[in-house]
Amino acid sequence: MRVGIGYDIHALKAGRRLVLGGVLIPYRQGLAGHSDGDVLYHAIVDAILGAAGEGDIGDFFPDTDLRYQGANSHLFIKKALEILKKKKLKLTHLDSIILAEAPKLSAVKKKIKENVARVLGLELSHVGVKAKTHEGFGAVGKKQAIACQVVVSLEPLKGK
Numbered sequence: 001m002r003v004g005i006g007y008d009i010h011a012l013k014a015g016r017r018l019v020l021g022g023v024l025i026p027y028r029q030g031l032a033g034h035s036d037g038d039v040l041y042h043a044i045v046d047a048i049l050g051a052a053g054e055g056d057i058g059d060f061f062p063d064t065d066l067r068y069q070g071a072n073s074h075l076f077i078k079k080a081l082e083i084l085k086k087k088k089l090k091l092t093h094l095d096s097i098i099l100a101e102a103p104k105l106s107a108v109k110k111k112i113k114e115n116v117a118r119v120l121g122l123e124l125s126h127v128g129v130k131a132k133t134h135e136g137f138g139a140v141g142k143k144q145a146i147a148c149q150v151v152v153s154l155e156p157l158k159g160k
């Protein structure tokens with residue numbers, strides 16, 4: 001079995017859409033970034049790449065590359081899954097923590113989990129999406145940013 005860890009943080013900014021795990025969340029601010037700023041997707045991609053022994057999201061999608069300006073981060077997930085397929089690896093489990101002081105995510109947590117399970121082809125019982133505040137500490141606690149932590153496990157595809 002292989003495991004991978006991913007982390008990301010993006011600043012909250014007015015005039016941006018807030019997208020977490022591919023789900024559009026109504027809020028007065030969104031996440032800044034070269035792409036759509038989906039921190040959960042970015043942390044998932046890094047966790048998958050790490051478990052596959054394939055570097056990080058910046059190696060594949062540099063933020064200096066104009067092609068990825070405003071990009072839907074689903075593109076990055078698709079690329080990570082392609083790499084798994086090529087390496088004959090299979091995603092078996094994902095757990096995640098979204099660290100956000102605001103907005104409150106309890107009402108959308110389930111929707112995010114369902115979407116993450118769908119895009120990764122995992123059963124709901126193999127996806128964890130937890131939301132926590134930062135108790136007022138640091139940039140997340142001051143509502144200036146949202147961060148995510150992700151772990152994944154991979155197994156070799158059977159019957160190769």
Ligand code: MG
Nearest residue numbers: 008009039042
């Ligand atoms: Mg990012």
